[in-house]
Amino acid sequence: MATPARFPDAYPPDGSGANLADILERVLDKGIVIAGDIRINLLDIELLTIKLRLIVASIDKAKEMGIDWWEDDPALSTGARRREMARENEELKARIAALESARAAGTPEAQSTEREQGAVPDA
Numbered sequence: 001m002a003t004p005a006r007f008p009d010a011y012p013p014d015g016s017g018a019n020l021a022d023i024l025e026r027v028l029d030k031g032i033v034i035a036g037d038i039r040i041n042l043l044d045i046e047l048l049t050i051k052l053r054l055i056v057a058s059i060d061k062a063k064e065m066g067i068d069w070w071e072d073d074p075a076l077s078t079g080a081r082r083r084e085m086a087r088e089n090e091e092l093k094a095r096i097a098a099l100e101s102a103r104a105a106g107t108p109e110a111q112s113t114e115r116e117q118g119a120v121p122d123a
Contacts, residue, residue, distance in 0.1 A: 031057030031065065 040048040074081045
């Protein structure tokens, strides 16, 4: 019975090679970028283009590189959601104040806006 051939250099001895944690730490510390484009054409007519960009880095490293889009994305950040809701709330308050002041002044704009919204019946 033949024994399988062994390759002594195929695997590093225990403790001498880089383990997964070391590799992951190095990648997160330095960062890695993978980029690619996919284009689908039919008879020289571009039907679809997909641009893929993948950046693997720690949050600290990404911020060093000026990448912080997740902080302003309402789908990913509760702070961004709060800021968006506060901005929207301020806009609505300003619109209400403008409508109330226009109504008090009796301007035609306010009356037409109220009719559109059904607040005042047509005369």
